[in-house]
Every structure is written in structure tokens, then in C-alpha cells.
Amino acid sequence: MRDLKASFTVAAVLVGTVVGAGYASGRELWDFYGSYGPVGVPSSLATGLLLGLAACRALSLAEDAPGYAALSSAWPSAFALALEGVGTLFLWVILAATLAAAGALTSSMGGLSFLQGLILFGALIGALALGGARSLASVHSLLVPYMVLFFGALTLGKPIPSPEPSAPHPALPFPFFWAALLYAAYNFLPLLGALLALDLDVARRGRRGAIFGGFVLGLLSALAVLLLLRHPPDAQDPLPFLTLARGLGPLWVVGYQALLLAALSTTALSSQVALQQRLKLPSALAVPIPLLAALPLAILGLPWIVSRLYPVVGAASLGLLAFVLWPRRRRR
Numbered sequence: 001m002r003d004l005k006a007s008f009t010v011a012a013v014l015v016g017t018v019v020g021a022g023y024a025s026g027r028e029l030w031d032f033y034g035s036y037g038p039v040g041v042p043s044s045l046a047t048g049l050l051l052g053l054a055a056c057r058a059l060s061l062a063e064d065a066p067g068y069a070a071l072s073s074a075w076p077s078a079f080a081l082a083l084e085g086v087g088t089l090f091l092w093v094i095l096a097a098t099l100a101a102a103g104a105l106t107s108s109m110g111g112l113s114f115l116q117g118l119i120l121f122g123a124l125i126g127a128l129a130l131g132g133a134r135s136l137a138s139v140h141s142l143l144v145p146y147m148v149l150f151f152g153a154l155t156l157g158k159p160i161p162s163p164e165p166s167a168p169h170p171a172l173p174f175p176f177f178w179a180a181l182l183y184a185a186y187n188f189l190p191l192l193g194a195l196l197a198l199d200l201d202v203a204r205r206g207r208r209g210a211i212f213g214g215f216v217l218g219l220l221s222a223l224a225v226l227l228l229l230r231h232p233p234d235a236q237d238p239l240p241f242l243t244l245a246r247g248l249g250p251l252w253v254v255g256y257q258a259l260l261l262a263a264l265s266t267t268a269l270s271s272q273v274a275l276q277q278r279l280k281l282p283s284a285l286a287v288p289i290p291l292l293a294a295l296p297l298a299i300l301g302l303p304w305i306v307s308r309l310y311p312v313v314g315a316a317s318l319g320l321l322a323f324v325l326w327p328r329r330r331r332r
Helices: 002-018 020-026 027-032 040-061 068-072 079-107 114-129 132-156 176-195 200-206 208-228 240-248 250-277 288-299 302-308 310-314 318-325
Strands: none
Touching: 002 040, 002 176, 002 200, 002 250, 020 027, 020 079, 020 240, 020 250, 027 040, 027 208, 040 176, 040 208, 040 240, 040 318, 079 114, 079 176, 079 250, 079 288, 079 302, 079 310, 114 132, 114 250, 114 288, 132 208, 132 240, 132 250, 176 250, 176 310, 176 318, 200 318, 208 240, 208 302, 240 250, 250 288, 310 318
């Protein structure tokens, strides 16, 4: 029973960390998969499976010691130092991106300004992060089932057909398989940080749950890409799935807004707890410092962060993904 619970926790953390604001908006899924046409469906499924396999491998490599220490000891020191720096930087970028997305979401719903929504959401994440790894496991285990069920229902629903997009969004300027690989790579860094921030016993017992989590993620992605291919989004629409939810009715809109908030919460908490463990700050500073450091970057807004920083760190993280997946003998 403990192994089953640990596997569920690992699977939930995998799905909850990857399904952030960009994924749940539909924008990322269209840009990296749907814009390439039907080939985006198997490509998105393969990405989920690849992330699940890589996560399982990483937890197996790190099972002898908590956190990044065991995983880092398996590679050359200069390489480890570089990836430590890139990993910490990207966790900070992801935290800032989720804060910015929360500010944009609350301001679009009315009642709060962008800055007020950003600060309020940051305070919520800070309060949840006080529980460390235990809160990380509990929040993901609670929110991810709702996210999977609602997202699955949305992709299988029959929204009112939308008009042809006035400005169809072109595919990214590289082949579909490279787009899928980059998507897996830049999601792997925050995912690895979240999984290695879990309690060591949970990570040991539940590492095979990563495979199941990758399958669930890949299946959801494939269904979502199919939906987007039936209803291509306009290039200027930041929330294609919200547009489709409106076609199903007002209750779907409310449910979708709750989905976005849940996706932001799980992703932000993953990055926050991982940063707390990596920075090893005094207990009184462990929670506020990562959030305060992310605030100036978050104020620049989500589009700036995604367009300027995501591709750079995603390309840099390809080395880590390759290292984890490369076959090797276990050290004794």
C-alpha cells in the first residue's frame, strides 16, 4: 500500500509540474504540436512517455541519497556545476512565470490588478511551501486528479464550432521532432527539481509511478492536440482552451478558471520547494527569498519570460536529459 501511495504521489507531481499555465492554456500545445498538423498527436504522446522514462531513471540514479547530491555525483564536476546553475536559474524563471501568469489571470477576471494578483498568489504559494516536501506531495495529490478529470472532459467535449482563425499560427521554425525534444527538455529541469525535493522514501518507493504519470500526461496531451486540430486557435488568442470552454457553457468557464489556478499552484509550488531545498537558506529565509527574488522578473510579464528565457534554458537542459537517459552501470 505504501508503494502504491508513493507511486501515485510521484505520478501526481510529474503531471502537476508539467501542466502549468502554458500547457493548460492550450498555447504551448498548439505551438509545439498542433501547429505541425496530425503528426503533433503522436509527437505529444511520445513527449509524455519520454518525460516519464527520464523521471524514473533520474529517481533511480538518485535513490542512494536525498536531493541532487547523488545525481550530481555521477557526472563530471564541471558539468555538474554548470547544470546546477542552469537548474536553479530555470526553477527561478518558472516560479516567476507562474507568478506573472497568476497576476494576468486574476486581472482578466476583474477585481484585482496584475500586481495585486501576483502578490496574493505569491503569498498563497509561500504559505503552502512552509510545509516543504509534505505540502508538495499533498497539494499535487489533491489537485492533480481534478486537473486530469476536467482537462480530459474538456478535450472530449463538443464545443460550439468556432470560426476559422483570422491569423493561423505557423509552426515553429524547426522540425516537429526537435520541437517535441525541446519541450521535453525545458520541462525536465523543473520536473527533476520537484521530484528530487520529495521525501527520499517516497521517491524510492514511487519512482515507477513516473512511468504512469508520463503515460497520463502523454494521453492528455494527445487528446488536447486532437481538439486543437479540430478547432485551430487564432494566433492572438492567449487562452485557446478558455475560448473552447465558453462554447460548452458558463459552468465550463468556471471549471476551466479553477483548472488554470490549480495548474499555476502545482507548478509554482514545485519550483518554490525545489528552490528552498537547493539554496539551503536558514529556515526563516527559505520561503520568502525565492519568492522575493522572482518578483522583479514576474513583473516583466509572462510573454517576455517565455519568449526570451524559455528557449535558452530549454536548449541548455538538453544535456541533462541526455545524461539521465544514457545507459550506464550503477555505481557500487
